[in-house]
Amino acid sequence: MNPTLTPHPLQPVALKDVVIDDAFWSPRLQTLREVTLPDVLNKFEQAGAMANFDRVRDHQTGGHAGPPWHDGLVYETICAAADMLRVADRSDAALEACLDGMIERITAAAAADPNGYLNTYTQLEMPACRFGQNGGNQLYQHDIYNAGALIEAAVHYYRATGKMALLKVAARYANHMADVMGPAPKKNIVPEHPLPEEALIKLYLLFREQPALRDRMGFGVDAEQYLRLVEFWLEHRGDYEGRAPLSMAPCGAAYAQDHLPLLQQDSAEGHAVRAALLYTGLASAALVNGRDDYYHAALKLWDNAVHRKMHITGSVGSNQAYEGFGPDYYLPNDAYLETCAAVGMGFFHNTMALAFANGCFADELERTLYNGVLTGVSIKGDAYFYENPLETEGRERWGWHGCPCCPPMLLKILSALGGFIYAHDESSLCVNLFIGSRATLNLQCRTTVRLTQRTTYPWDGKVTLTLDLSGPCAFEVAVRVPGWCAQAQASINGQPVHAMHAMQVRDGYLRLMREWHAGDTIELHLHMPVQLIEAHPSVEATRGKVAVQLGPFIYAVEGLDNGGVTDVTLPAHAHAHLSTESCPNLLGGITVVHGETEQGGQWTAIPFYAIANRGKSPMRVWLRRASDWAENRSVPWDDDRLYRVAP
Numbered sequence: 001m002n003p004t005l006t007p008h009p010l011q012p013v014a015l016k017d018v019v020i021d022d023a024f025w026s027p028r029l030q031t032l033r034e035v036t037l038p039d040v041l042n043k044f045e046q047a048g049a050m051a052n053f054d055r056v057r058d059h060q061t062g063g064h065a066g067p068p069w070h071d072g073l074v075y076e077t078i079c080a081a082a083d084m085l086r087v088a089d090r091s092d093a094a095l096e097a098c099l100d101g102m103i104e105r106i107t108a109a110a111a112a113d114p115n116g117y118l119n120t121y122t123q124l125e126m127p128a129c130r131f132g133q134n135g136g137n138q139l140y141q142h143d144i145y146n147a148g149a150l151i152e153a154a155v156h157y158y159r160a161t162g163k164m165a166l167l168k169v170a171a172r173y174a175n176h177m178a179d180v181m182g183p184a185p186k187k188n189i190v191p192e193h194p195l196p197e198e199a200l201i202k203l204y205l206l207f208r209e210q211p212a213l214r215d216r217m218g219f220g221v222d223a224e225q226y227l228r229l230v231e232f233w234l235e236h237r238g239d240y241e242g243r244a245p246l247s248m249a250p251c252g253a254a255y256a257q258d259h260l261p262l263l264q265q266d267s268a269e270g271h272a273v274r275a276a277l278l279y280t281g282l283a284s285a286a287l288v289n290g291r292d293d294y295y296h297a298a299l300k301l302w303d304n305a306v307h308r309k310m311h312i313t314g315s316v317g318s319n320q321a322y323e324g325f326g327p328d329y330y331l332p333n334d335a336y337l338e339t340c341a342a343v344g345m346g347f348f349h350n351t352m353a354l355a356f357a358n359g360c361f362a363d364e365l366e367r368t369l370y371n372g373v374l375t376g377v378s379i380k381g382d383a384y385f386y387e388n389p390l391e392t393e394g395r396e397r398w399g400w401h402g403c404p405c406c407p408p409m410l411l412k413i414l415s416a417l418g419g420f421i422y423a424h425d426e427s428s429l430c431v432n433l434f435i436g437s438r439a440t441l442n443l444q445c446r447t448t449v450r451l452t453q454r455t456t457y458p459w460d461g462k463v464t465l466t467l468d469l470s471g472p473c474a475f476e477v478a479v480r481v482p483g484w485c486a487q488a489q490a491s492i493n494g495q496p497v498h499a500m501h502a503m504q505v506r507d508g509y510l511r512l513m514r515e516w517h518a519g520d521t522i523e524l525h526l527h528m529p530v531q532l533i534e535a536h537p538s539v540e541a542t543r544g545k546v547a548v549q550l551g552p553f554i555y556a557v558e559g560l561d562n563g564g565v566t567d568v569t570l571p572a573h574a575h576a577h578l579s580t581e582s583c584p585n586l587l588g589g590i591t592v593v594h595g596e597t598e599q600g601g602q603w604t605a606i607p608f609y610a611i612a613n614r615g616k617s618p619m620r621v622w623l624r625r626a627s628d629w630a631e632n633r634s635v636p637w638d639d640d641r642l643y644r645v646a647p
């Protein structure tokens with residue numbers, strides 16, 4: 001990555017303006033909607049998460065069910081479901097009625113407090129300790145995290161349905177937090193589980209876009225104070241003036257990224273889910289306040305997390321003891337790697353892609369989505385992983401968990417997928433992900449652009465983009481050329497792009513600037529050979545090993561396909577013996593990779609996301625390479641990279 005990257009803000013394309021129609025993703029999104037979402041909603045009801053709200057409504061005490069962050073997980077699920085409702089061309093009266101029923105119970109609970117404060121754990125179990133005050137522990141109580149998840153769900157549900165009830169609860173609560181927290185004489189309180197930062201930015205943006213909405217709230221709304229509170233939260237981490245020091249073994253205040261003001265932090269530390277959500281909030285704030293120090297801090301943290309501390313699957317959080325980041329280059333194969341941390345990094349990558357308009361961020365978004373995120377749910381959609389190590393002796397997916405945070409987070413990011421595919425500014429349209437879809441967007445020339453993407457990605461690299469315009473318009477189409485792709489060809493209306501002297505790959509995008517006309521078609525062919533990837537030599541766990549990659553997928557050898565043996569050794573000339581096989585009836589339709597072992601046997605690998613769908617079986621990602629392979633290595637490492645194609 002170029003450390004001199006300068007900010008270049010892009011606009012996302014709203015979910016309602018994108019329809020996904022894709023052979024890989026459409027069936028998965030349907031499974032999430034028809035299997036996973038109902039499964040998660042039922043399990044929250046069974047676990048008493050909704051009954052907690054009823055108890056608060058009825059002014060009861062005690063009897064809180066589940067972890068203190070149960071409320072937040074319910075809200076995250078509502079947020080995901082709202083995005084499912086918002087997707088263009090969709091309506092689902094039964095789902096909307098179900099969500100309205102939940103929102104009615106949440107609204108009734110919020111009405112029990114004159115200030116709109118709502119955290120069922122604190123209200124039922126520690127009523128004198130709101131926001132961790134009076135000897136409480138906000139780190140455990142999750143008051144502000146829960147509030148943030150409520151605010152985010154409310155914004156998404158309003159955008160999906162236009163319904164005001166949850167938005168009123170959220171804005172009233174946001175007003176209360178802005179009254180209580182901030183510079184003296186207000187209280188110095190910062191969220192010990194991030195997420196509320198980005199949530200309040202979303203609330204701020206909603207009122208900025210729709211100022212008339214304030215008049216419909218029934219109480220005062222000053223959106224600027226939401227932004228100021230976010231800035232306070234970000235800048236006052238590590239500032240213990242007027243509040244008790246945070247101690248959290250074994251990594252202290254860094255566990256909650258509360259060891260230094262965030263703008264001074266330059267290393268990804270502590271609990272990985274918290275970190276990823278905090279950095280996402282920082283980048284989101286930069287996009288709104290435009291401050292260089294915010295952009296710069298976000299870039300430094302991204303660089304450290306991605307180029308020193310990220311596993312090849314896009315997962316982060318090696319350390320089991322505190323579910324967090326370890327030191328630079330500490331990437332053991334039995335690492336912890338919570339699904340939620342991959343999801344958080346996915347949001348961070350996407351926000352950085354919007355902040356810097358550089359393809360490297362969408363490269364990492366893609367890596368994370370197709371590997372670290374997707375592996376978190378079974379192909380059938382009703383069994384989950386919390387931890388995602390790269391080598392195991394065999395594990396079963398679970399149906400539910402005492403801390404069921406991962407399924408809601410996974411639903412949230414994949415329900416938002418349509419909004420990650422494209423981005424734009426006034427004169428440029430970026431294609432960040434290769435997912436069959438139709439999108440509508442408006443550029444500076446006031447021409448409505450309708451873009452259709454057809455592709456057989458991720459199994460091969462053919463992409464066709466067709467533009468439909470109401471009139472001719474000059475703008476740039478910037479198509480990402482993935483970092484894994486060494487060779488790409490493009491044509492416009494059948495003419496090879498190089499013949500027009502227009503081919504230009506800059507900042508990770510093939511940039512095509514011209515006057516576009518209705519019906520213009522861009523064809524892209526990304527060469528997608530099987531690649532053997534090596535990690536930076538400073539990573540001890542992967543020394544002398546390679547991972548198998550095909551396009552965006554990282555592969556794993558599972559015992560089931562290999563006579564129970566996963567500890568295979570690849571010969572020095574392994575590249576020459578690699579082959580692929582399309583298996584439409586295996587694991588929902590995958591391409592498997594075959595190769596030879598040093599002893600002349602065969603191994604078979606499947607995409608990492610598809611592991612543990614056929615019962616318990618040993619599995620590993622990093623495969624040993626023959627000892628004579630090392631002698632072939634002569635190319636020095638570029639320290640700005642963590643992974644590269646093995647020479």
Ligand SMILES: [Zn+2]
Pocket residue numbers: 338339340341386404405406407409
């Ligand atoms: Zn989780």
